[in-house]
Amino acid sequence: xxxxxxxxxxxxxxxxxxxxxxxxxxxxxxxxxxxxxxxxxxxxxxxxxxxxxxxxxxxxxxxxxxxxxxxxxxxxxxxxxxxxxxxxxxxxxxxxxxxxxxxxxxxxxx
Amino acid sequence: xxxxxxxxxxxxxxxxxxxxxxxxxxxxxxxxxxxxxxxxxxxxxxxxxxxxxxxxxxxxxxxxxxxxxxxxxxxxxxxxxxxxxxxxxxxxxxxxxxxxxxxxxxxxxxxxxxxx
Numbered sequence: 001x002x003x004x005x006x007x008x009x010x011x012x013x014x015x016x017x018x019x020x021x022x023x024x025x026x027x028x029x030x031x032x033x034x035x036x037x038x039x040x041x042x043x044x045x046x047x048x049x050x051x052x053x054x055x056x057x058x059x060x061x062x063x064x065x066x067x068x069x070x071x072x073x074x075x076x077x078x079x080x081x082x083x084x085x086x087x088x089x090x091x092x093x094x095x096x097x098x099x100x101x102x103x104x105x106x107x108x109x110x
Numbered sequence: 111x112x113x114x115x116x117x118x119x120x121x122x123x124x125x126x127x128x129x130x131x132x133x134x135x136x137x138x139x140x141x142x143x144x145x146x147x148x149x150x151x152x153x154x155x156x157x158x159x160x161x162x163x164x165x166x167x168x169x170x171x172x173x174x175x176x177x178x179x180x181x182x183x184x185x186x187x188x189x190x191x192x193x194x195x196x197x198x199x200x201x202x203x204x205x206x207x208x209x210x211x212x213x214x215x216x217x218x219x220x221x222x223x224x225x226x
Contacts, residue, residue: 097166
């Protein structure tokens with residue numbers, strides 16, 4: 001079983017739509033969680049960390065459910081510029097290991 | 111602030127040649143990671159270092175690949191001899207591995223490697 005699993009998509013949504021991505025992780029000892037964004041032919045960039053109580057950054061909301069071992073990302077009022085691949089990342093503090101999901105592709109359509 | 115710096119940005123070489131990729135992590139970060147990304151296989155962790163010591167090199171494809179971190183501010187990934195199947199984007203990332211506080215990885219721009 002992979003440490004982190006994501007639905008690869010693709011998700012094709014119209015501008016203004018709300019879209020949600022989920023990601024599951026296998027190790028209950030995982031300590032830190034992140035969402036990254038990767039544009040075509042670019043490096044992954046940190047979008048936001050995911051905190052236990054959930055957190056919001058503008059149109060983006062991240063949630064963590066430790067009991068069910070999943071994290072989610074909600075994007076409201078999608079913009080064309082949101083088109084990218086979104087990667088969920090789980091960190092095992094012991095040894096500082098990071099595990100990346102395979103990414104979910106999002107295309108926002110005019 | 112300077113981010114993770116990788117060089118070269120692009121490398122095109124013939125198979126059989128030695129390739130050396132370089133990385134300077136963010137100052138003060140004590141963990142460094144080398145990744146390879148292709149369309150077919152996605153993002154793969156090759157090796158990572160904590161405090162200049164290799165911790166997990168199980169992702170290194172074979173003996174042709176080697177990585178070193180002689181000091182806290184520099185690392186190299188070497189391929190010798192290179193083969194066409196090594197063509198990929200190679201990313202270096204660093205993080206401040208400091209325990210339970212959320213410390214993400216920061217990526218360099220990557221090296222786009224083409225082996226002819």
